[in-house]
Amino acid sequence: MVRETMVVTQVKESTVILEKERTSMCGKCPANMFCTGESQKIRLEVQKAGFDLKIGDKVIVETPATGSIKTAMLVYTLPTIIFVGSLITTISLLNEIEGLLISTAAVAAYYFFLRFYDTKFRKKFRPRIIEILRV
Numbered sequence: 001m002v003r004e005t006m007v008v009t010q011v012k013e014s015t016v017i018l019e020k021e022r023t024s025m026c027g028k029c030p031a032n033m034f035c036t037g038e039s040q041k042i043r044l045e046v047q048k049a050g051f052d053l054k055i056g057d058k059v060i061v062e063t064p065a066t067g068s069i070k071t072a073m074l075v076y077t078l079p080t081i082i083f084v085g086s087l088i089t090t091i092s093l094l095n096e097i098e099g100l101l102i103s104t105a106a107v108a109a110y111y112f113f114l115r116f117y118d119t120k121f122r123k124k125f126r127p128r129i130i131e132i133l134r135v
Contacts, residue, residue, distance in 0.1 A: 002064075005133065006044065008057045016053050016129075018044045018061060049129050058133040064126075074114060083107050 010017035020042045046061060053059070086106045090099035 003060055003062050003130070005058055006042075006061050008053050008055055008059060009043075011053055011055060012045075015045050015047055018046055018059065044127055046127050046129055051129055051132055053129075053132070059129045060131040060133065061127050062130045079107050079110055082110050 004020060006018035006020045008016050009019045021040070044061065051059070083103050083106065087099050087103040090102045093099075094102075
């Protein structure tokens, strides 16, 4: 779990909008010499979770850690394997144009099911407020 301090910028009925300046990783970024240097803000909409929050409150937000390797595998590696595998298989059975169309359709179907998977399991990975910092 990753914990960050964020500031409440807007209060809605059951959620709040939180913001944080993205500066901590700039020194480690290989492109920091080419960056414009403009500050970037991270914005999240999070459930209030029973907290009495006001604009300007600082809160600690806990975000579940997701594996970057797992994400890269799901989004990049598996679709490439599906595309190349189905292309090789279909070209050996059909012609190149049909193989290309079937392979593209296979990848599109994969991304469709990935989107379904994402919406089904998204609730597990939502950030949540765990504490209000009183100054």
